[in-house]
Amino acid sequence: MEELVSLKGVTRTVLLPDDQELHILRGVDLAVHSGDHTAVIGRSGCGKSTLLNLLGLLDLPTSGELTFQGTPVRQLHSNARAKLRGEAVGFVFQQFNLLPGRTALDNVVTPLLYARGPAFWRRREIAMDILDRVGLARRAQTLPNMLSGGEQQRVAIARALVRRPRLILADEPTGALDVDTGQSVMALLDTVATESGAALITITHDVNVAALARACYRLESGVLTPAAIPAGVTA
Amino acid sequence: MTGIISALVEAWQELRINKTRILLALLGVALSVAALTSVVGLGNLAREGFKAASERNGGRSATLGIGVYGPTQPDPQKLEDAYRGIIDRYGIAHYTHVTQAQQGFQFPRGVQQVQLQVVDPGYGVIHRLEVSQGSWFAADDEKRLAPALVVSEAFYDAAGRPNLVTNPTVKLAGGRATTAVMIGVVPDLYPEMPPSAYMLTGAAERAGAAGIGGAGPGQFKFWVQDGQAETLKAAVTSDLQRQFPGMQAQVDRMDYASQGDPFATVELAVGGIAGLVLLLGAVGMLNISMVTVRYRVREIGIRRSFGATSRRIFLGVMMESVVATAVAGIVGVMLSVAVVKNPWIQSKIAPGLTEYPAFPVEAAMLGLGSAVLVGALAGAIPALVAVRIKVIDAIRF
Ligand SMILES: Nc1ncnc2c1ncn2[C@@H]1O[C@H](COP(=O)(O)OP(=O)(O)OP(=O)(O)O)[C@@H](O)[C@H]1O
Ligand SMILES: [Mg+2]
Numbered sequence: 284m285e286e287l288v289s290l291k292g293v294t295r296t297v298l299l300p301d302d303q304e305l306h307i308l309r310g311v312d313l314a315v316h317s318g319d320h321t322a323v324i325g326r327s328g329c330g331k332s333t334l335l336n337l338l339g340l341l342d343l344p345t346s347g348e349l350t351f352q353g354t355p356v357r358q359l360h361s362n363a364r365a366k367l368r369g370e371a372v373g374f375v376f377q378q379f380n381l382l383p384g385r386t387a388l389d390n391v392v393t394p395l396l397y398a399r400g401p402a403f404w405r406r407r408e409i410a411m412d413i414l415d416r417v418g419l420a421r422r423a424q425t426l427p428n429m430l431s432g433g434e435q436q437r438v439a440i441a442r443a444l445v446r447r448p449r450l451i452l453a454d455e456p457t458g459a460l461d462v463d464t465g466q467s468v469m470a471l472l473d474t475v476a477t478e479s480g481a482a483l484i485t486i487t488h489d490v491n492v493a494a495l496a497r498a499c500y501r502l503e504s505g506v507l508t509p510a511a512i513p514a515g516v517t518a
Numbered sequence: 519m520t521g522i523i524s525a526l527v528e529a530w531q532e533l534r535i536n537k538t539r540i541l542l543a544l545l546g547v548a549l550s551v552a553a554l555t556s557v558v559g560l561g562n563l564a565r566e567g568f569k570a571a572s573e574r575n576g577g578r579s580a581t582l583g584i585g586v587y588g589p590t591q592p593d594p595q596k597l598e599d600a601y602r603g604i605i606d607r608y609g610i611a612h613y614t615h616v617t618q619a620q621q622g623f624q625f626p627r628g629v630q631q632v633q634l635q636v637v638d639p640g641y642g643v644i645h646r647l648e649v650s651q652g653s654w655f656a657a658d659d660e661k662r663l664a665p666a667l668v669v670s671e672a673f674y675d676a677a678g679r680p681n682l683v684t685n686p687t688v689k690l691a692g693g694r695a696t697t698a699v700m701i702g703v704v705p706d707l708y709p710e711m712p713p714s715a716y717m718l719t720g721a722a723e724r725a726g727a728a729g730i731g732g733a734g735p736g737q738f739k740f741w742v743q744d745g746q747a748e749t750l751k752a753a754v755t756s757d758l759q760r761q762f763p764g765m766q767a768q769v770d771r772m773d774y775a776s777q778g779d780p781f782a783t784v785e786l787a788v789g790g791i792a793g794l795v796l797l798l799g800a801v802g803m804l805n806i807s808m809v810t811v812r813y814r815v816r817e818i819g820i821r822r823s824f825g826a827t828s829r830r831i832f833l834g835v836m837m838e839s840v841v842a843t844a845v846a847g848i849v850g851v852m853l854s855v856a857v858v859k860n861p862w863i864q865s866k867i868a869p870g871l872t873e874y875p876a877f878p879v880e881a882a883m884l885g886l887g888s889a890v891l892v893g894a895l896a897g898a899i900p901a902l903v904a905v906r907i908k909v910i911d912a913i914r915f
Contacts, residue, residue: 332914341823341909362827369825380820380913384535394824396524403520442824 286353287371287450287482288315288338293347294505295333307333309505310347317449319482320473322496324510329502331486332454338484339452340368352449369397373443373481375472377455379435381427387438388414388423394446402446413441417471433464440472444479451476453485457492466491490514521830529837543806544846546799547889551850552857554792555885559858560867561785562878567868568780570646571707576772577644577739580747583772584738586758588765600761601738604754610740614641615719617736622691623715625676629691632673633714636722636736644741652682652702655718659701665721668702673713696725708869739772747771796892803896807839811900818904819912832901839897840890847889851882 295308307330315321315338325331336342337349340356349356351367359367373394374380381390388407391414395406402409414420417437427435436456443451456472457465469485469492476483487493490513501510533540577583584601586592605613614637621634641647642654649668659666664687669677677700680686687697698717717725742750751769758767811818818831826834855877857863864874 336910339823362829365822365825365827365830368823374823376913380816382817382820385531389531393821396528397821397825397827397830399520403524446825 285317286314287317287351289313289348289350290337290344291348293337293344293349295330295337295342296345306505308337308344311502311505311507313500313507315450315482315484317482318477318480319484320476320495320497321482321484322493322499322512323484323486323502323507324488324493324499325502327488330505331502334502334507335452335454335484335486338450339372339374340364366397369394370446371449373446373448373451375436375439375443375451375453375456377458379427379432379439379459381435381438381442383427386424386426387419387430387441390427390438391441391445394442398446410441410445413445414438416444416475417441431464432460433468436460436468437471440468440475444475444481447479447481449481451481451483453483455486455488457487457489462489462491465489469495521833525830525833525837526841528834529841532834532838533842540806540842543799543802544842546802547796547843547892548846548850548853550792550795550799551847551885551889552853553795554789554888555851555854555881556857557785557788557792558881558884559854559878560863561781562875562881563858563864563868565779565781566875567871570868570871572773573646574707575645577741578646579773580744581644581739581741581772582747582751582754583770584740584754584758585768585770586762586765587768588762592762592765596761600758603761604757605740607757608742608750608754610742612640612643613738613740614638614644615736615738616641617719617722619722621715623673623676624689624691626678627676630676630713633712634722635714635716636719637716638719640741641716644739647704649702650705652700654702655716660718660720662699662721665696665698665717665725666701667698668704668716669700670704670711670714671706672711673715674700674703676713690725698725706869793888796888800892800896803839803843803892804899807835807896807900808903811835811904814904815907815912818907819909822907822909823913828905831907832905835901835904836894836897839900840893843889843893843896844886847886850889851885854881854885 290311290313293308293311294306296304296306299305311334323331323334333342337344340351340359343349343357352371354367356364381387382393385393388410391410392406395402395409398406411420411423414423417440419434419437419441422430422434422438427438430438436459440456443453451472453472457469460468472483472485473495485492485496493499493513496512499510499512500507584604586597586600601613604610617636619634619636620631622629623632635641637655639655639657639659647654647668650671651674652668654668655666667688677686677688680700682700682702686700688700690696690698704716751771755767755769758769759765818826821834822828822831858877858881859874864871868874
């Protein structure tokens with residue numbers, strides 16, 4: 284299977300305001316292949332979001348090697364990283380992060396504004412199709428604040444998938460939802476990711492969510508170790 | 519290409535969402551663009567009007583007037599011969615005598631004193647006179663038995679507006695009670711202008727119109743190409759000086775172009791004020807864009823996580839302000855067109871014009887251009903702020 288992202292000995296250190304160094308990641312090794320469904324679990328504040336930012340080309344490692352589709356990320360200019368990110372990565376956030384004041388459809392259209400060619404010119408059509416896929420075609424003209432949490436996250440999933448990314452990164456996608464809604468949203472994410480053949484990396488606290496993954500890692504003291512996939516506790 | 523178009527699409531969406539707030543800032547921009555554009559447009563109109571009026575009074579560019587002064591009046595016949603000589607020697611095509619006289623005319627409602635200008639056919643060309651009815655003098659009009667008259671609108675009114683095709687006549691009051699024929703009508707220079715009329719020199723002499731001969735030799739003017747004016751002026755002056763020793767010969771520009779632009783200062787002052795207002799509008803716009811950018815930090819982070827490059831973010835934020843001020847600029851220019859092309863305003867600013875000039879394109883371009891410039895300036899600073907936003911900080915929660 285094609286290797287999408289690979290991390291070798293990746294560290295991430297930030298400088299705190301009092302001039303002390305905080306070593307968030309101390310040496311992470313990970314290889315992500317297309318079609319992977321991976322869960323990352325770990326305590327709050329252990330650096331999961333930091334890891335996800337690196338995978339999604341939003342951040343650069345302090346040291347170590349990070350390659351994206353074979354290209355060492357460090358060699359890419361920030362504009363090139365942005366373009367690659369737009370093409371190949373889709374984010375789903377815990378707080379949905381929909382653009383306020385814009386309809387569901389406009390939100391889904393947003394990533395296509397940064398695309399070229401037919402993806403840009405046919406953006407509304409494409410966005411409408413994917414909204415239909417997440418079952419929200421009828422709510423296309425609704426503003427986010429009129430949608431339920433589960434619906435908002437489905438719009439966010441549609442937005443993450445609208446450019447057919449190879450890699451979907453979900454940072455606690457069910458964190459703001461109740462268990463049942465979370466379960467159905469996660470099932471949807473899992474299905475659409477499988478359909479498109481993309482790799483899905485999910486950060487989660489929820490064992491039911493982790494249970495859907497095909498591989499599981501635990502992040503602890505800055506290193507990533509394989510963990511057993513927890514058995515789902517169906518409510 | 520797609521980048522610019524999609525930045526435009528994004529900017530338009532953004533503007534639709536923050537309508538009211540932006541609308542207020544734009545009101546200032548639109549009004550000052552309207553002011554700026556109107557100043558140029560009205561200035562242009564006033565200048566055209568002034569030009570028409572001064573061409574009626576002084577002549578078009580370049581009109582030279584001759585005067586010979588001395589302890590005694592120069593001999594009229596000798597002076598006339600000197601004029602003829604100049605016309606022949608320098609091949610001057612358009613020239614005229616101008617003598618002012620008061621002449622009484624017998625109108626249906628009694629005798630009225632009229633300002634009579636005794637001129638040559640060349641006067642019409644030199645002063646760019648346009649008749650609203652009938653025609654200006656032709657060379658052979660001098661040979662008519664009854665002297666021909668070109669009259670002003672007010673004169674024509676006083677005469678009862680007879681149809682010119684019927685060769686209407688009007689009697690000169692006084693001495694010989696000659697009858698004159700009205701052949702053309704020229705528009706008044708300003709509202710309520712007293713009646714006036716033009717008559718050809720030869721005809722006036724034969725008719726013995728009042729004041730002719732008694733009022734001295736009058737003026738002699740001729741019209742030449744702009745470039746020749748200075749050389750001809752010098753040549754004619756020395757020529758006359760030789761023919762009239764002991765006297766002072768003077769040749770002067772009579773036209774408006776030689777006097778500089780009387781509107782430049784006013785226009786500069788009003789334009790400067792409009793520019794300042796525009797700058798104030800820019801500051802208001804800047805203020806709002808700054809606030810908007812601050813509360814949109816998260817949104818910009820989200821856009822960046824979906825592939826917006828920093829260049830795109832810059833363009834997007836900047837474009838918002840440019841699109842907004844451009845729309846305001848268009849509104850301002852339209853407002854200004856409505857003002858400048860308003861018939862009432864036109865008649866007040868340029869009463870001497872029969873045909874008003876088209877709205878000047880450069881005024882519209884200036885208005886629109888300065889609006890876009892203001893937008894770019896007011897957008898650049900928040901755009902720089904937006905570019906410096908760190909994505910990971912923006913989307914952290
Ligand atoms: N730029 C930064 N400056 C200072 N501290 C940072 C920075 N980025 C991350 N941290 C710190 O590093 C630690 C890890 O942050 P991170 O957001 O990756 O944790 P997390 O595992 O996602 O936590 P949670 O489960 O609560 O979301 C936290 O203590 C955070 O405060
Ligand atoms: Mg986190």
